[in-house]
Amino acid sequence: MSIPFRLTLAVGLVFSAAVMAADGPRVLFFSKSAGYEHGVIKVENDAPSHVEKAIRPLVDAMGGELTATKDGAVISAARLDDFDVVVFYTTEDLCNGETGDKTPAVSATGMMELLEWVKKGGGLVGYHCASDTWHRARNQFSPESPYLDMLGGEFRGHGKQFVGTLRVVDKTHPTMPHIKDGWEINDEWYLFEGLQAETMHVLALLDPADERTRQDKYALPNYPVIWCSTPGEGRVFYNAMGHREDVWDNAAFQAAFVDAVQWASGEGEGAATPNFADVVPADLDPKTGDTKK
Ligand SMILES: [Zn+2]
Structure with a gap:
């Protein structure tokens, strides 16, 4: 009699350990476009966007849960508490529901609620146009953008696409093992x-390497992109x-997405001591993002 009982107990313990280990981050993927809508996050005929298709299996493999939405109502104190990490792939003034994809607006207090949620332990991960969001001059509620202050930089433009070279300046950071x-x-x-x-x-x-000679816009010192x-x-x-779609399909980029979400969810060392002056060329002006005059 005791053997089956012990077996049941053992199976029960193994099972609960497996469930615990699979308890990954609750991730919100937010892709409202109040301005330009990127092809990679377009939802057509209710089919998931290219990015959602790329990241859902990654979050599943982490044992996490992915919610993908363009509904600005989710950016509120009450709703954000359901998540560990919020991933932004957004454009322009998210408090506007009439422009771009015309999806529901974030409330007038939503930005500050997001920032408070982060300060209390939330994880904010921004890709690409997350920096083309809640611009300083174009924000209808404020000429300032506490959101961009927190994110770390404001989009000012881009040129033609090209093959860029990444120079990793912190190879040991928990988010960087897959970025060569x-x-x-x-x-x-x-x-x-x-x-x-x-x-x-x-x-x-x-x-930008040789692109400096092809596009004036990129005649710059090396500048931060991650x-x-x-x-x-x-x-x-x-x-x-x-x-680009093929960036989201790239195995190294996908592995780095997993690293970023895990780190943002609180795993591993924070390891985020400010280092701009130590690793960015001295002739790059952080204010203008251009060569110092
Ligand atoms: Zn773009």
């Missing part, structure tokens, strides 16, 4: 202004990549 120093990859490379040099921990720079910070108890990670 010297990685060459084709994407639409964002240019920035308002880089938050005082708070950001820079992880990788873009080296960075993170730890405001309050929370974690913020930004990667400027992700315009």
Whole structure:
């Protein structure tokens, strides 16, 4: 009699351990476009977007849960508590429900509720156009953008797509094991202004290399394109990549997405000491994102 009982107990313990181990992050993928709508997050005929199709199996494999939406109502104190990590792939003034994809607006207090949620321990992960969101001058509620201050930089434009080279400046960071120093990859490379040099921990720079001679816009010192910070108890990670479908299909990029979400959910060391002055060329002006005059 005792043997089956012990077996049942053992199976029960193994089962609950497996359930515990599979208890991964609850991830919100938010892709409202109040301005330009990228093809990779377009939802047509209720089919999941390209990005959602790429990341759902990754979140599943983490034992996590993915919610994908463009409904701005989700960015509120009450709703955000259901998540560990919020991933932004958004454009322009998210408090506007009449422009772009015309999906429901974030409330007038939603941005601040998001930032408070991060400071209390939430994880904010921004890709690509997350920096083309809640611009300083174009925000209807404020000429300031506490959101961009927290994210770390503001989109100011881009040129033609090209194969850029990544220069990893913190190879040991928990978000970087799958981003190889010297990685060459084709994407639409964002240019920035308002880089938050005082708070950001820079992880990788873009080296435009020969593109400097082809497109004046990129005649710049190497500049940050992947960075993170730890405001309050929370974690913020930004990667400027992700315009193209084939970037989201890239195995290394996908592995790095998993690393970023896990880190943002609180796993591993925060390791986000500001390092801008140590790793970014001294002739890059963080305010303008251009060469110092
Ligand atoms: Zn783009």
